[in-house]
Amino acid sequence: MGMTMMRWSAAVIAGCAVVAVALLPFPPNAALWWAGAAPAPLVAEMARFRDAAQATEQAVRAYRAAQGLERWSVGRRESDTSSIRIDDRVPGNVADAVRQVANEQWTALGASASGLNAQIFVYVDSTTIPRAAVVTGLRPLDPRRFVDVVFALPEATDGAHCVTLVRLRGVSPAHVEALRRQSLVGVCGFFAAFGMPGRGVRAWLAGTGYRTARRSDWHVARAPAVDAAGAYGLGDAGGRCLTSQPGACVEALGAADAAARADSRTLRSYDWVIDGTFLPTASALGASRGALGEIEPELLLSAVRELGADRFGNFWRSAESPAAAFESAFGTSLDSWTHAWVVRTYGGAADRPTIRMRDVVWLALALPLLVAMAARRRERLLSERLLGARA
Amino acid sequence: MSDARLVVALMAAALTFDAASLRGQTSTLAIDSLLRRVHTLDSSLIVRSRALDSVRRSLIRAVPPVDVRRGAMQVRTTADLEPRVRTAVDSVAVLIERRGGASLAARVAAHVPLVARDSTRSIFGAVPVLSFASDTSGRWPSTTHRPIPASATSAEVADALAGMVEQFALQGVDSAFGAWIMVGRVPLRPARPSEAADGYIEIMTAESAALRRCQSGDKESCLDVLGVDSLPGARLARWYAPQDYRTLLRAVAPAREDSAAVAAWVRCREDRDEPACVVAATSLANDRVPTPLSATARVTFLREVLEAGGANAYERLVTTDGSVRTRLTEAAGMPLDTVVGRWRARISESRPERMRLRPGLIVASLGWTGALLGLALIRRGPWA
Numbered sequence: 163m164g165m166t167m168m169r170w171s172a173a174v175i176a177g178c179a180v181v182a183v184a185l186l187p188f189p190p191n192a193a194l195w196w197a198g199a200a201p202a203p204l205v206a207e208m209a210r211f212r213d214a215a216q217a218t219e220q221a222v223r224a225y226r227a228a229q230g231l232e233r234w235s236v237g238r239r240e241s242d243t244s245s246i247r248i249d250d251r252v253p254g255n256v257a258d259a260v261r262q263v264a265n266e267q268w269t270a271l272g273a274s275a276s277g278l279n280a281q282i283f284v285y286v287d288s289t290t291i292p293r294a295a296v297v298t299g300l301r302p303l304d305p306r307r308f309v310d311v312v313f314a315l316p317e318a319t320d321g322a323h324c325v326t327l328v329r330l331r332g333v334s335p336a337h338v339e340a341l342r343r344q345s346l347v348g349v350c351g352f353f354a355a356f357g358m359p360g361r362g363v364r365a366w367l368a369g370t371g372y373r374t375a376r377r378s379d380w381h382v383a384r385a386p387a388v389d390a391a392g393a394y395g396l397g398d399a400g401g402r403c404l405t406s407q408p409g410a411c412v413e414a415l416g417a418a419d420a421a422a423r424a425d426s427r428t429l430r431s432y433d434w435v436i437d438g439t440f441l442p443t444a445s446a447l448g449a450s451r452g453a454l455g456e457i458e459p460e461l462l463l464s465a466v467r468e469l470g471a472d473r474f475g476n477f478w479r480s481a482e483s484p485a486a487a488f489e490s491a492f493g494t495s496l497d498s499w500t501h502a503w504v505v506r507t508y509g510g511a512a513d514r515p516t517i518r519m520r521d522v523v524w525l526a527l528a529l530p531l532l533v534a535m536a537a538r539r540r541e542r543l544l545s546e547r548l549l550g551a552r553a
Numbered sequence: 554m555s556d557a558r559l560v561v562a563l564m565a566a567a568l569t570f571d572a573a574s575l576r577g578q579t580s581t582l583a584i585d586s587l588l589r590r591v592h593t594l595d596s597s598l599i600v601r602s603r604a605l606d607s608v609r610r611s612l613i614r615a616v617p618p619v620d621v622r623r624g625a626m627q628v629r630t631t632a633d634l635e636p637r638v639r640t641a642v643d644s645v646a647v648l649i650e651r652r653g654g655a656s657l658a659a660r661v662a663a664h665v666p667l668v669a670r671d672s673t674r675s676i677f678g679a680v681p682v683l684s685f686a687s688d689t690s691g692r693w694p695s696t697t698h699r700p701i702p703a704s705a706t707s708a709e710v711a712d713a714l715a716g717m718v719e720q721f722a723l724q725g726v727d728s729a730f731g732a733w734i735m736v737g738r739v740p741l742r743p744a745r746p747s748e749a750a751d752g753y754i755e756i757m758t759a760e761s762a763a764l765r766r767c768q769s770g771d772k773e774s775c776l777d778v779l780g781v782d783s784l785p786g787a788r789l790a791r792w793y794a795p796q797d798y799r800t801l802l803r804a805v806a807p808a809r810e811d812s813a814a815v816a817a818w819v820r821c822r823e824d825r826d827e828p829a830c831v832v833a834a835t836s837l838a839n840d841r842v843p844t845p846l847s848a849t850a851r852v853t854f855l856r857e858v859l860e861a862g863g864a865n866a867y868e869r870l871v872t873t874d875g876s877v878r879t880r881l882t883e884a885a886g887m888p889l890d891t892v893v894g895r896w897r898a899r900i901s902e903s904r905p906e907r908m909r910l911r912p913g914l915i916v917a918s919l920g921w922t923g924a925l926l927g928l929a930l931i932r933r934g935p936w937a
Contacts, residue, residue, distance in 0.1 A: 207601075
């Protein structure tokens with residue numbers, strides 16, 4: 163039985179099929195790292211340890227937030243509309259330096275910024291939380307820092323003020339220097355510049371953990387993402403937004419079902435305190451990392467910068483849904499503007515590969531020729547050209 | 554008390570009632586409650602931590618029954634690996650004695666490394682390997698080492714153990730020195746030929762003005778690019794000339810907040826626009842300008858220091874207080890300028906040879922060519 167083209171092809175296909183059946187599908191839990199997988203009892207215990215650590219961390223943050231809110235409320239006058247308040251226990255020279263830093267950032271918000279709905283409150287608290295037991299090697303419950311900055315939304319304060327709670331852990335020059343590297347306006351910058359958000363926008367922001375409004379330094383021009391791999395940080399909905407699927411950007415922003423998300427009845431006051439340093443599970447408000455990658459906190463500040471502060475104010479204070487409010491304020495849809503912004507920032511998605519007509523023509527011409535050549539008797543060809551010479 | 558008096562008293566009480574004080578008390582109670590919750594959760598966390606340690610110890614201590622000990626080195630392993638591990642431990646113990654002295658011996662004695670059979674997943678199933686762990690006591694091993702093939706020789710096992718010892722050697726040394734060396738180990742083993750060749754290629758090809766000065770004999774520049782000394786001035790001016798900026802900007806980018814610099818950075822990379830490269834490079838914050846040399850170069854320099862210092866060099870390196878320069882000078886037992894000269898000479902000697910065509914490769918190529926040609930000639934069957 164001679165080897166024919168058909169038999170050879172059949173053998174190759176059968177071989178490939180055997181290999182595919184033997185190997186596919188690849189194990190879904192293939193190790194991603196060269197270190198071996200931990201045994202099951204250890205994995206289970208590690209998961210319990212991780213859960214306990216996260217619960218403790220959240221409790222510490224809640225405790226510190228409640229402490230800060232109490233310090234803010236004590237000694238505050240109802241008529242207080244100052245934009246920056248320094249606690250009486252902060253030494254005079256430190257208070258001056260801190261006020262200067264806070265003033266610089268506040269002034270950058272623009273002339274419309276006022277203390278009607280926002281305030282920066284600075285206090286000193288160097289206390290530590292003792293561990294429940296003395297065990298060698300245990301780290302302190304508070305992460306080591308010079309300064310803690312959190313943003314208390316109006317729901318956590320008096321219903322009318324977004325307050326930046328600045329906890330100085332000491333009064334040395336290093337503590338003041340650390341303050342310079344922090345944003346003291348954050349989400350409260352929007353409340354300072356534009357007042358209280360309207361019902362629709364507020365419901366949307368609350369339902370999404372204010373993750374699109376966490377930065378308010380709109381006086382700074384931003385360049386597109388310098389890391390070409392930044393687009394890989396987009397979630398599924400963010401990817402669809404980048405590739406301009408209709409409605410995907412609104413979905414990625416969580417603006418489509420804002421009202422459904424805005425159920426805040428189960429939240430306690432300190433749940434409305436945003437700590438920008440904890441990204442993965444920042445607060446009970448919701449995951450702070452959304453579908454648009456690491457630039458998502460800059461979405462609304464980009465809108466202020468690009469579309470104008472006056473018109474943004476109309477959007478911010480609108481009672482309509484975010485999409486409707488955006489369209490009526492700016493004359494363009496939230497979906498298309500967000501798509502353009504994502505493309506500007508990350509770069510557009512590459513075109514899908516397509517079949518070119520010239521390739522089809524070449525293949526159509528070449529394939530019959532190759533088949534005809536393969537079908538010729540090799541023996542005759544070789545014997546005529548090579549072996550015939552000997553004869 | 555009459556009704557009228559009671560009403561007056563109640564009104565007076567209502568007028569003098571301090572609502573803020575009550576709110577404050579309520580708030581304080583809530584804060585106390587939160588603090589109690591923190592303590593409760595912390596207690597639970599400590600219990601979980603102990604349980605995790607317990608599970609880990611129970612899993613690890615059961616595995617290696619054989620204790621191999623030589624000098625300060627003690628290793629736990631299995632019976633079938635014992636011959637190879639024993640030979641390896643012997644050679645590592647000699648290395649510790651010769652290069653480390655009492656300081657290193659004390660550090661090594663604080664650990665009981667473990668060598669055991671294991672397997673790792675590969676695309677075609679599991680591959681048997683030898684895994685290494687540096688500790689059997691703590692929750693997490695203090696150092697890590699890649700597994701090696703299960704068929705490894707005793708020399709390869711010794712190399713892996715020596716790698717661990719190099720990591721132990723840096724433990725307890727002050728953080729400034731640890732930050733300088735960057736790789737978390739003290740090079741006690743001799744350099745492999747490939748390491749030396751890599752070092753040569755890096756130093757000869759890195760685009761840096763300071764490195765070029767170093768190559769031409771400026772020892773101060775050498776110490777500057779090695780991070781031992783800092784010459785006056787900003788990093789960019791010290792380390793890079795304008796012709797190096799484009800290469801530099803492949804490794805680092807300006808902050809996004811500086812939109813003009815980022816635009817220049819894009820023009821520099823994509824259009825090779827030299828003025829744009831200058832704008833982008835000069836916008837970099839001083840602490841974002843990367844060092845011209847990698848950690849590998851520092852390792853080669855430290856190895857030179859230890860070799861120059863002789864038997865007690867490591868001892869002096871870890872027991873001397875002071876700056877990185879002071880430590881290195883004490884360890885070398887000679888001025889660092891002299892060590893730099895030796896290091897440069899060693900780098901020059903490490904120039905890799907050109908790739909040579911091996912005779913085996915020629916024979917294999919000719920053999921395969923002949924075999925395929927022969928098969929074509931002797932073929933008799935038809936294709937169709």
